[in-house]
Amino acid sequence: MKIVADENMPYVEELFAEFGQIEFVNGRTLTAEQVKDADVLLVRSVTKVNQALIDQATKLIFVGSATIGTDHIDVDYLQQRGIEFSNAPGCNATAVGEFAFIALLELAKRLGTQLKGKIVGIVGAGNTGTAAAKCFEAYGLQVLLCDPIKQAEGDSRLFVALDELIAKADVVSLHVPITKVGPHKTWYLFDGARLNTLKPNTWLINCCRGEVIDNHALIKMKQARNDIKVILDVWEGEPNPIADLVPLVEFATPHIAGYSLEGKARGTFMLYQTLCRILQQQATKSLVDLLPPFEFQQSLNTASLDESHLLKMCRLVFDLRDDDALFRQSFHTSAGFDLLRKQHTHRREFSALAVNSCIDNAFSASSDCIKMLWSLGYSQ
Numbered sequence: 001m002k003i004v005a006d007e008n009m010p011y012v013e014e015l016f017a018e019f020g021q022i023e024f025v026n027g028r029t030l031t032a033e034q035v036k037d038a039d040v041l042l043v044r045s046v047t048k049v050n051q052a053l054i055d056q057a058t059k060l061i062f063v064g065s066a067t068i069g070t071d072h073i074d075v076d077y078l079q080q081r082g083i084e085f086s087n088a089p090g091c092n093a094t095a096v097g098e099f100a101f102i103a104l105l106e107l108a109k110r111l112g113t114q115l116k117g118k119i120v121g122i123v124g125a126g127n128t129g130t131a132a133a134k135c136f137e138a139y140g141l142q143v144l145l146c147d148p149i150k151q152a153e154g155d156s157r158l159f160v161a162l163d164e165l166i167a168k169a170d171v172v173s174l175h176v177p178i179t180k181v182g183p184h185k186t187w188y189l190f191d192g193a194r195l196n197t198l199k200p201n202t203w204l205i206n207c208c209r210g211e212v213i214d215n216h217a218l219i220k221m222k223q224a225r226n227d228i229k230v231i232l233d234v235w236e237g238e239p240n241p242i243a244d245l246v247p248l249v250e251f252a253t254p255h256i257a258g259y260s261l262e263g264k265a266r267g268t269f270m271l272y273q274t275l276c277r278i279l280q281q282q283a284t285k286s287l288v289d290l291l292p293p294f295e296f297q298q299s300l301n302t303a304s305l306d307e308s309h310l311l312k313m314c315r316l317v318f319d320l321r322d323d324d325a326l327f328r329q330s331f332h333t334s335a336g337f338d339l340l341r342k343q344h345t346h347r348r349e350f351s352a353l354a355v356n357s358c359i360d361n362a363f364s365a366s367s368d369c370i371k372m373l374w375s376l377g378y379s380q
């Protein structure tokens with residue numbers, strides 16, 4: 001069996017070698033010639049899998065994408081050809097939720113203010129939106145959810161309309177898939193008109209897909225209203241963000257919100273499980289065995305955990321300032337953007353770090369602050 005896999009997908013060797021020969025390829029420049037004799041194709045979000053790419057791949061039985069998004073896959077064409085397809089829903093949701101939380105703590109710090117007390121509006125209450133809400137709620141913030149699709153499906157959570165969310169929220173965090181048609185299409189959901197309805201001093205964060213915000217309109221808005229603060233992990237026209245936008249954005253990263261080691265491992269592992277099912281083979285590998293132990297364990301020796309302590313705790317697993325600095329140095333070319341992603345030092349999720357209070361100290365961390373960290377996702 002021949003497996004063609006994106007060279008930037010960790011753990012492929014460990015999980016797929018037992019099935020046959022693996023050929024690692026550059027996912028961005030993959031050609032029909034390279035996949036024509038593949039039985040299995042493993043991709044990431046940078047590879048467009050469509051008729052043009054796999055027309056000649058007559059042996060192909062499975063296409064797997066180690067991603068949540070599926071906008072790069074022509075799912076109908078795969079279905080017509082009878083080729084099994086699977087993405088990895090939820091694989092990096094925790095990473096995205098924690099990214100949004102940490103990014104907003106960083107923004108508050110940079111602006112000399114606090115995230116505590118803000119109302120956070122989450123647009124799209126699926127896997128990543130729910131993971132983000134979990135962090136904000138663990139920190140005691142009020143969260144508003146907007147998801148007309150889930151609402152219509154009878155999801156029991158409380159939802160608000162987008163206009164109401166924008167009118168009430170201090171922070172707007174975007175978590176929708178990119179869709180171009182239908183009553184809830186998200187392409188340019190935040191166009192110039194909607195951006196102008198953001199209330200003064202709103203913080204806007206996008207870690208879903210760049211085109212959910214009209215980036216040219218965002219430039220105009222930022223030039224006119226610097227009270228609006230923006231964090232972008234995703235960009236219209238990746239891998240070539242609009243250069244004029246970058247200096248206007250408070251934190252800028254190269255589409256790495258989902259890049260935790262755990263999220264990456266889960267993505268590849270879910271594809272391994274699917275191939276085992278297709279081949280009617282027992283899955284013998286384990287996800288836990290893939291992950292290296294984390295270097296630290298933390299004892300808290302403080303009676304209360306203020307926001308600056310919390311941010312220090314977060315930086316132990318992920319220091320977003322590094323990604324922001326590197327991005328500003330080398331986003332200018334598509335090679336730069338992709339290289340930043342390729343060379344990203346995979347961060348860990350909160351769960352990698354075990355946190356306890358110093359039990360022998362009278363002024364040790366109160367159980368409330370330890371519980372808050374555990375609710376955020378840190379281990380006990």
Ligand SMILES: NC(=O)c1ccc[n+]([C@@H]2O[C@H](COP(=O)([O-])OP(=O)(O)OC[C@H]3O[C@@H](n4cnc5c(N)ncnc54)[C@H](O)[C@@H]3O)[C@@H](O)[C@H]2O)c1
Binds near residue numbers: 096124150178185256
């Ligand atoms: N930056 C990254 O690294 C990164 C990582 C993971 C996912 N993503 C992107 O984020 C997207 C969302 O991921 P997810 O796991 O939360 O997906 P999901 O499918 O679990 O949830 C998306 C939610 O958005 C809702 N939705 C759709 N249209 C909407 C609209 N117009 N208004 C409000 N809600 C709407 C859906 O009903 C759904 O509940 C993915 O499709 C992917 O494009 C980015």
Ligand SMILES: O=C(O)[C@H](O)[C@H](O)COP(=O)(O)O
Binds near residue numbers: 046067069259
């Ligand atoms: O859709 C997703 O899961 C994310 O956008 C994912 O993090 C993108 O990462 P890539 O596929 O480029 O590795």
